Amino acid sequence: MSDLRQWSREAIRIIEADFQRSADTHLIPLELPGFPGIDLYFKDESSHPTGSLKHRLARSLFLYALCNGWLKQGAPVIEASSGSTAISEAYFARLLGLPFIAVMPAATSQEKVDQIAFYGGQVHLVQDPSQIYAESERLARETGGHFMDQFTYAERATDWRANNNIAESIFQQLRFETHPEPAWLVSSPGTGGTTATLGRYVGYRQHPTRVLCADAERSVFFDFYRSGDAGLLLDHGSRIEGIGRPRVEPSFLPNVIDAMIKVPDALSLAAMHYLAQRLGRRVGGSSGTNLIGALMAAQQMVQTGETGSIVAILCDGGDRYATTYYHPDWLKAQGFELAGLINAVAACAERGEALPEGILRERI
Template sequence: MNTPSNPTSIDRTWVNQAIRAIQRESARSADTHLLHVQFSAFPGIDFYFKDEASHPTGSLKHRLARSLFLYALCNGRLKEGMSVVDASSGSTAISEAWFARMLGLTFTAVMPETTSPGKIDAIRALGGICDLTRVGQCTQARAREIAQNGACFLDQFGLAERATDWRGNNNIAESIIGQMEKEKHPIPRHIVCGAGTGGTSATIGRYLRYRMLNTVLTVAEPKGQVFAEGWRDNNRDASVDCWSLIEGIGRQKVEPSFQFDVIDRVIEVEDADAIAAMLVLEGVLGIRYGGSSGTNLIACIELAREMRANNEQGSIVTLLCDRGIRYRETLYDAEWRSQRNIEVDARMRTIRDELGSHC
C-alpha cells in the first residue's frame, strides 16, 4: 500500500523567528510607571498618570505597533522580505519603524505634511521612509496605494481594536488594574484616555466589562473632532471638516476601531486648554509630555470637580501618551503658538489655581 505524499511543504521559519523576536522584546520591556499625584484642591481624590511615554519608542503606540506586527504575522499577511506601510500622524509610525528595523524590514510612514518635525526625524533615524501628504489628502488611501505594490499595510485605524487582546496578555487595561491593586482606591472611579484609532478606548472598555468593574471610561476629545459627534448620535457616518492642533487624537471621520458602546462619556477640550494643561503638567511631573496628555488632564479636572461637588472620594487614572520632545518646534514653541493665536498664560494660571498646591 502506497502512502500518499504531502503535496504541500510549509516553511514558517522566518515567521516563527519574527514572532519569537517580538515576544522577546515584550519580555524585556518592563511595565510602564503609574505616577501618583494629589492636588490640594481635590481632597480625597487621587490622580494617577500611566506613563506610556516610557516605552522604548517613547509613546503609548509601542503597544499598538507590537500588536499590529503580531496580527499581520499570525494572519499570514506579513512574510519574509516584504516591506511594511502604515498611515499615521507620527507616534504609531515611530514605533512601527522601530519594530520593522528589528525584523529587518523596510517601513514607509504615510503622514500629513503638518506632522511635527521631531516625529519625522525620529522615523528617519530608525531607517523609516516618510511619505508626506498635503492637507486634505487621505493618508490611508495613500498607504493602500503603496501596499498595492506588494507591501503589508498594517492599517492601525482599521485593525487597532481587533489586533489587541482585550482580555489581558499585559494589555494597558490589565496593567492599570494590576498596578492599582494596593492603592487606597484600587478600583478607579474614572479612567480617561484619548481616541486616535479608537483601539485604546476599545481595549480598556472591554476589559472593564470583562472584569465586571464599574469604572467610568471617558474619552477626552479635541473640540470639534468627529468622535464626540459620532458617539453622541451613535452615527458611524459622521464626519467633520475641522482640524485640531493636538496630534495623535481626534479624527475627521469615524474609524472602524471606534467602539461606541464601551465608552461611557466623551469630554471635548479646546486646543488652547490642552496646550496650557500640557505646560502645567511639566511643572507637576518635571517631564515634558505631548498635547494629548494635556487634553487628558483637562478631562480629569472636570471629572474631579464633579466628584468634589458630590462629596465623592476615589481615584482617577489617565494616560501620558508621548514625550514633549516631539513637539519642541510646535506646541512647546511660543512663536509657533503666537502665529496660531494660542494664548496659554492666563489658561495656565486658571489650571494651577484650580488644582491648588503641587503646581
C-alpha cells in the same frame, strides 16, 4: 512547514523576546490639592522604547498581522499615521528587517519625522490629511507591501482580556493604593483602540470603573458619540497630534465608553504646559487633553460626594514637540495665548475652581 510560516514564527519569537526585555510603564501620582479624597495617577506611556502609548499598539498590530499571514519577508510595511504609531512601527519593522513607509500629514512635527528615519523608516508626506488612507493603500499595491491600517485593526489586534494590556497593568499597579479600584479611567482617542481596551477590560472583569474619553477640538469622535452619525467628516486634521480624527474610525467603539468630552485645543495645550511644570519634564498635547478629562471627572466626583482614584494616560513625551507646542513663535503663529489658561488649569487642580467654559460634555 512553509517558508512563510517558518519566517513568521521566527518574527513572532523576536517580538516576544523584545517584549520580555521591556519593563512595564510607571504609574505616577499627581497631587490634586483642590480635590481632597481624590487620587490622580498618570500611566506614563512615554517610557516605552519608542516613547509613546503607540508602542503597545504597534506590537499588537505586528503580531496580529503575522498571525494572519499578512507580512512577508522583505516586503514593505506601510502605515497611515500622524507620527507616534509610525515611529513605533518603524522600530518593529527594523527589528524584523522589513522596509517601512509612514504616510503622514505634511504638518507632522519634524521631530517625529526624524525619529522614523532613526529607526530606518521612510516618510511619505501628504498635504491633505484625509488622503493618508488612500495613499497608504496605493503604496501597498505598488510595492507589494502590507498596509497595517491601525485605524481599522487597533481594537481587534489588542488582547483586551489579559496579556498585560494597559488596563490589566493599571489595575495591577493600583493594588496597594488607598483606592485600588479606580472610579474613572481617562483616555483620548486616536484610533479608539485604547478606549476600546479599557472599556472592554473593566466590563470583562466586572469592575464598576467608568471610562471617560476626552476628544480633541478638531475631531468627529465626540459628535459621533453624541449623534450616532458614522458618516461625519471634517476637511481638516486635528491640531493635537496623535488624537482626534476627521472621520469616524472603525476602531472607535462608543458603546464601551461611559462619558465623553471635547476639549478646546488651547485648553489642552495649557494643561500640557501645566502638567509639564508639575512633573518637571515635557509631555505631549494629548496628555494635556487627558488632564482636563481627569479634572472634569474629579469635579463630577466632588458634586456627588464621591472619593476614589482616577487614572489618566500620559501618551507620550514632549521632546517631539519642541518646535511646536513648546515654542513661543509657533504658538503665536497659531493664535494660541496660553498664560491665562495655564493659570486656570492650576486654579482647578490646586484650589478646585471651575474650568473655563468651552468644554463640551456628554453624560459625565
